[in-house]
Amino acid sequence: MGLRIIKSGIADSIQDMGRYGYQHLGIPPGGAMDRIAATVANTLIGNRLAEPVLEMHFPAASILFESSMMIAITGADFGAEINGIEVLINQPILVPSNAELRFKKHKKGAKVYLSVEEGFATSKWLNSGSTNFQLHKGGYEGRTLCKNDILHFNNQEDLEIDTLTHLPWRASMAEFYTDNRIDFMVGAEYSFLEKISQTSMVTNQFKINNQSNRMGYRLEGQALLLSSKKECLSSAVSFGTIQLLPNAQMIVLMADHQTTGGYPRIGQVASSSLPSLAQISVGDFISFDLVTHDEAEADFLQQQQNLQQLQNACNFRLQEYFKNE
Amino acid sequence: MVQSAPYQVYAIGDQGITLDYGGEMSESVNSKIFQLYKVLKEWQPDAVLDIIPAYHSISLIYDLMKIKKLAGSYTAFQFLEMKLKLMEATIADATGELITRKIDIPVCYDASLGPDLQELAMAHQLTEETFIKIHVQQVYRVYMIGFMPGFAYMGCVDQRIMSPRKANPRTYVPAGSVGIAGSQTGIYPFDSPGGWQIIGQTPLLLFDANNESPTYLEPGDEVRFHQISLNEFHHLKNKSS
Incomplete structure (x- = not known):
């Protein structure tokens, strides 16, 4: 079986x-x-x-x-x-x-x-x-x-x-996905970015490069610059953390991410956008939309409610279907 | 009057929150982290999935749906921010000794296992014996575990033997290798690439996936190294594998 x-x-x-x-x-x-x-x-x-x-x-x-x-x-x-x-x-x-x-x-x-x-x-x-x-x-x-x-x-x-x-x-x-538009929130070190790089982040497209895997998606595009170069001691990171690597390119940490990291955390993909990001193929482009923390919370809660409704509906249909058999 | 250290609370996205004292590596800040770690673990509801201590920060990874149910009219983040601040206040004037596990780790400093020892000792104008003596006489705290499963970042190394990372990281560092990077010392639980200066090797198994608690070390542990001979190393290595 x-x-x-x-x-x-x-x-x-x-x-x-x-x-x-x-x-x-x-x-x-x-x-x-x-x-x-x-x-x-x-x-x-x-x-x-x-x-x-x-x-x-x-x-x-x-x-x-x-x-x-x-x-x-x-x-x-x-x-x-x-x-x-x-x-x-x-x-x-x-x-x-x-x-x-x-x-x-x-x-x-x-x-x-x-x-x-x-x-x-x-x-x-x-x-x-x-x-x-x-x-x-x-x-x-x-x-x-x-x-x-x-x-x-x-x-x-x-x-x-x-x-x-x-x-x-x-x-x-359809309601669960936003295709290649990915919502993100500012990260703890977002303010370290040059103003022009903060703008670049939301006006440019970034390619998922071929070194991407379940640990992280490496992005390729406009170089992002830090205005202050501060050494960060490692601390916790999570699924969706956007770090700026020393080569001025971003990595988005995915499901198999390391638990801690020391690179500047310039952003964080909203939980509600992670499924969309996971469905982008290597070689394809994404663009970022900045959302507030409250918006990100609300969007995720809405998604979960929709899932809950779907579950109720499916359970009902399953019961009906197998009862009538 | 006890001055409470300044700190920041910030989000790691919509399902994570960090309390961060900032600044450099310091034992007093890290002690606070472990006091917080203890009270947070005692409080930890189902909705909090992970509590991750680091050098000068502690993070909660949580289930947003479940926290929202506890949060009432607040957002999940506001609710946890208040919780963290309240708990920080309760430990602010705690002066009690931290109760920690004391772990003793045998290390063989033979040149065949610690390929960087000779060069480091020379750079510090120490004999290898003195270098080793300084490394074993210190009691280290496990500040955090990260980089790879079970990799314990420990500090602080005595100033006389602090050493920068290698300019060219090795592509292969064997499991059990004991290294120094800046004021930190650590042990590689697995064969791995690595940039730390390798001064010795422990025969102990630092990670055992078949064990219910798979890592030999945990955050907050107090660690002491003691020197063993190459013979003892091989003897213990055979026993542990």
Whole structure:
């Protein structure tokens, strides 16, 4: 009862909502890069919101379902096909056994999430199923997935699904994303920036360069200058912290970030914009919009409320659907 | 009258907050950090995910939804800012000794394990023996853990042996290597690239992922080094692996 990787993708891994409570020991929180897409993948099929999901990039793994399963695919649109039939993202799908899931075309976004009903039987480390590559712990043997790996399902029932079926509800995702416009707040060392660089930050576009990964997105664009050069002793940083590197370029810390840092923290991506940022591909451009702290709080709370409503609606539809069967 | 140190409270985005005394590395400021760390840990509600002490700052990483529920009509940030200020006030005139773990770490300073020792001793016009003696006679505090899991930043190193980082960082520093960078001393828990001056190596395992508390050192620990021979090093190394 599980799925088999029949062709490996690039750095595909099991992730959940992160490993918290250990950052004072230098252990990064990790977790899904796009928390909204990962949450919605679980929501659509009635899972616990923090259930570990499979995070994939393009070209993504090809997957054989060795047993039937209810799944959802969210996040990026990589032209998913099951047994050669195009399937919809953001909608629950009943998959018969021996079906093959392939991702054919990079259409939009950078990270796709796959959830299965009741989740994957992953190994937890320090209370989280997220994969920590550095320490080789959590997720699937603490590593990215390879050909012939088998991910077992928690749900061991035979679901008796004969035909590929889309269930009749879908999540509307547009409201959660702002494409390449990223909201940020000023950081503790924002005032160290030259006035002209403060302006540059919001008037220029910045490219996500090819040294970007789950630890951080390195940006490439107009050089930003500091008016005062102050040495900072290291202190805590977080998912979304924008630091200015000695080469006058920015790095945005992502899910697998170091827990502390000493480079000037010139800004912080609003939590509500992190999913949008996670979905930008290497080589693409972003632009920054400055928001106040209160706006950032309000936007995130609104997003969470929308997620809550979606969850209620999905749970209702699930109950109705399986009652009528 | 006890003068409370000035500090700033600022946001790290919309789900983090830092109380920062600023300035240089100092033991008195760091003592305050650890007093705060203690009271914050006692208070820590579910909504606070992480409490991260550093040299002169302490940060909370929190779940905005859950803090907002506690915050009533305040924003989450305002609520936590008030909390932090109240707690800072309670420790402002605390003079009690910090109760800390005392950790003893064996270090072999043999040239094969501490490749920078000879050059550093020469630069400081000390014999290697004196350099080592100065390094082991100090009691160090773990100011913070960062850079990599379990990497403890400790201070303060005696002025006579303070040494700048290497101009050209090494691409490979073996796990257990004991280094000096400025007034800090630290131990690499993993094989890693690194720019610290390496003066010795401990046979202890500084990070064990299979342990419930995976790091050997924790913030606030008091650490003492003691010198061991190359034979003892190998003996202990075999035992710990």
